[in-house]
Amino acid sequence: MAQITKDQIADTLESIAQMLEIKGENVFKIRAYTNAARALETYTGNIAAAAGEGRLGEIAGVGKAIAEKITELVATGQLDYFEKLKAEFPPGLFEMFELQGLGPKKIKVLWEALNVTTVPELEKACKDGRVADLPGFGKKTSDNILGAIEARTKFAGRFRLGSIAAEAERMVSELRELPDVFRATIAGSFRRRKEVVGDLDFIVATNSPAEVSEFFVKHEMVESVIAHGATKSSVRFKSGIQADLRVVKSAEYPFALNYFTGSKEHNIVMRQRALTRGWTLNEYRLAALDNARSTPPPITDEPDLYRALDLDFVEPELREDRGEFAAAEAHTLPDLIETENLRGTFHNHTTASDGRSTLAEMAEAAQELGLQYLGIADHSKSSVQAHGLETDRLLAQIAEIKVLNANYDGHFRIFTGSEVDIHKDGSLDFPDHLLEHLDYVVASIHSSFTLSEAEMTKRIIRAMENPHVTMLGHVTGRLLLSRDGYAVDVPAVIEAAAATGTMIELNANPKRLDMDWRWWPRAKEKGVACVINPDAHHTSHLQFLHFGIGIARKGWLTRTDVVNCLPLGQIEAVLSAKRARRK
Numbered sequence: 006m007a008q009i010t011k012d013q014i015a016d017t018l019e020s021i022a023q024m025l026e027i028k029g030e031n032v033f034k035i036r037a038y039t040n041a042a043r044a045l046e047t048y049t050g051n052i053a054a055a056a057g058e059g060r061l062g063e064i065a066g067v068g069k070a071i072a073e074k075i076t077e078l079v080a081t082g083q084l085d086y087f088e089k090l091k092a093e094f095p096p097g098l099f100e101m102f103e104l105q106g107l108g109p110k111k112i113k114v115l116w117e118a119l120n121v122t123t124v125p126e127l128e129k130a131c132k133d134g135r136v137a138d139l140p141g142f143g144k145k146t147s148d149n150i151l152g153a154i155e156a157r158t159k160f161a162g163r164f165r166l167g168s169i170a171a172e173a174e175r176m177v178s179e180l181r182e183l184p185d186v187f188r189a190t191i192a193g194s195f196r197r198r199k200e201v202v203g204d205l206d207f208i209v210a211t212n213s214p215a216e217v218s219e220f221f222v223k224h225e226m227v228e229s230v231i232a233h234g235a236t237k238s239s240v241r242f243k244s245g246i247q248a249d250l251r252v253v254k255s256a257e258y259p260f261a262l263n264y265f266t267g268s269k270e271h272n273i274v275m276r277q278r279a280l281t282r283g284w285t286l287n288e289y290r291l292a293a294l295d296n297a298r299s300t301p302p303p304i305t306d307e308p309d310l311y312r313a314l315d316l317d318f319v320e321p322e323l324r325e326d327r328g329e330f331a332a333a334e335a336h337t338l339p340d341l342i343e344t345e346n347l348r349g350t351f352h353n354h355t356t357a358s359d360g361r362s363t364l365a366e367m368a369e370a371a372q373e374l375g376l377q378y379l380g381i382a383d384h385s386k387s388s389v390q391a392h393g394l395e396t397d398r399l400l401a402q403i404a405e406i407k408v409l410n411a412n413y414d415g416h417f418r419i420f421t422g423s424e425v426d427i428h429k430d431g432s433l434d435f436p437d438h439l440l441e442h443l444d445y446v447v448a449s450i451h452s453s454f455t456l457s458e459a460e461m462t463k464r465i466i467r468a469m470e471n472p473h474v475t476m477l478g479h480v481t482g483r484l485l486l487s488r489d490g491y492a493v494d495v496p497a498v499i500e501a502a503a504a505t506g507t508m509i510e511l512n513a514n515p516k517r518l519d520m521d522w523r524w525w526p527r528a529k530e531k532g533v534a535c536v537i538n539p540d541a542h543h544t545s546h547l548q549f550l551h552f553g554i555g556i557a558r559k560g561w562l563t564r565t566d567v568v569n570c571l572p573l574g575q576i577e578a579v580l581s582a583k584r585a586r587r588k
């Protein structure tokens with residue numbers, strides 16, 4: 006039997022909480038399940054081992070009753086209580102939970118008042134006005150639900166890099182360890198670090214194709230097998246993503262790797278360049294055509310292939326046919342940023358607002374990652390739902406940081422910041438005389454998402470004109486695969502960032518990855534500094550920086566374009582540059 010994963014356990018607990026809420030159970034009981042689910046999401050230990058040794062109670066947020074249920078899940082792969090509870094509900098109801106903005110309270114009303122229990126029924130009820138007429142719903146809610154249904158269809162079959170990276174990386178590392186496997190890589194959009202991917206493409210070089218394919222289709226992460234052949238297999242992983250495996254001989258590997266890395270647009274140009282030299286390029290080889298004036302050179306890896314076509318090696322992230330060929334010919338490809346270049350980061354939350362780790366825990370985690378500084382930017386007072394800080398709590402946090410900093414002997418530093426809400430009119434949630442006490446300010450939009458593009462752009466630019474605003478947070482507010490960003494004229498924002506000396510954030514949270522990689526070359530050209538921030542709400546989220554690096558690379562950025570590559574001792578001047586300029 007396949008071992009149940011931590012995420013599957015968390016999902017089960019989350020579903021139980023939703024069902025209990027529909028049943029109108031006591032809030033404490035409901036909260037116990039949601040808290041336990043959250044605790045598991047960030048638990049880094051081995052859950053099966055902890056269950057086996059009776060140590061689940063040690064996980065903060067997991068009580069005795071829930072620990073017993075987790076133990077049953079780990080031991081048997083299912084939970085009797087959950088199955089019985091589920092049987093009390095129409096099955097279609099669970100799909101409704103996947104719609105953005107629709108929670109148990111509303112689902113309960115829709116079910117009881119309109120007898121709506123499936124997504125198609127819900128769509129119909131919205132369109133004929135029955136949902137808008139429900140008490141507490143209204144036209145706006147009905148429209149939002151329709152928007153969520155539309156988004157669900159539009160995004161079906163796509164996956165955020167952050168939700169499938171663990172499965173993909175585990176598979177490739179296990180493939181590499183098989184006897185007789187010479188090389189194994191995840192190609193496709195995953196290798197190009199696209200923010201969302203359609204499927205995974207594994208390429209393996211081996212002399213034992215049957216054994217490798219067998220290992221792949223029988224892996225415990227596999228939910229179902231779509232095809233199982235000698236050199237091509239396809240499966241669906243438990244997360245729902247499809248994964249294709251191509252097994253090739255060592256000599257074919259560079260060609261298969263290059264072809265299946267793509268993009269399709271990049272491949273077309275590669276093949277064209279081969280043709281103009283009288284050669285033919287496909288996923289197996291580069292060979293001379295009859296009319297060829299020369300034979301292609303021997304090729305043992307991807308750089309050889311690019312060299313053969315008179316190109317510098319093009320990093321996978323740049324293979325989108327967006328100027329990489331001209332640069333590779335002219336030897337002007339950028340020396341792309343790497344994770345190791347980062348020295349610190351700025352947009353991070355703590356338990357003071359909606360984070361789940363304390364200030365001290367966050368600082369320790371940053372040091373363990375080898376960072377020299379950590380910026381703390383908890384929410385400001387208007388973000389009530391996120392427990393935003395009022396003036397006195399912010400001042401107390403500044404004092405607390407001062408004390409911690411005094412103990413670091415200058416080797417590490419916490420910078421005091423705030424993620425300040427931008428009001429509807431572009432004014433900020435804190436007055437200047439308070440912002441002056443901070444090392445830096447992240448300004449972000451968390452309300453009034455539906456302004457027109459012109460109003461929204463004006464609002465953001467007005468905020469950037471404030472000399473205390475060091476950086477603009479998540480530029481469009483998009484949530485990948487669930488919510489489009491608000492309407493905003495990004496080129497105008499980039500222009501204003503350049504004019505005011507404001508940095509633009511590359512929010513590295515895999516749900517955001519905002520500003521989009523397609524805009525970074527323009528920002529760089531205008532001289533706008535990038536700052537890569539994880540928007541961490543837990544110590545484990547500092548790992549999001551890796552996703553941010555992938556996007557920065559896709560945006561052609563080097564270490565000199567990203568301010569948080571600067572070491573302690575140099576970063577301070579950059580943080581205060583904008584204020585100094587205004588004085």
Ligand code: DGT
Pocket residue numbers: 192193194195199201202203204205206264265266267268269270272273
């Ligand atoms: P995805 O999976 O939709 O996120 O995107 P990719 O880029 O991984 O696309 P996928 O999995 O369909 O195919 C992997 C690569 O194989 C793709 O990037 C380029 C190559 N490829 C697939 N179909 C074609 C094609 O019709 N022409 C060319 N030139 N290359 C193709």
Ligand code: CA
Pocket residue numbers: 193194195202203204205206
């Ligand atoms: Ca793919």
Ligand code: CA
Pocket residue numbers: 193204205206249
């Ligand atoms: Ca594919």
Ligand code: ZN
Pocket residue numbers: 424449451478479
């Ligand atoms: Zn935010």
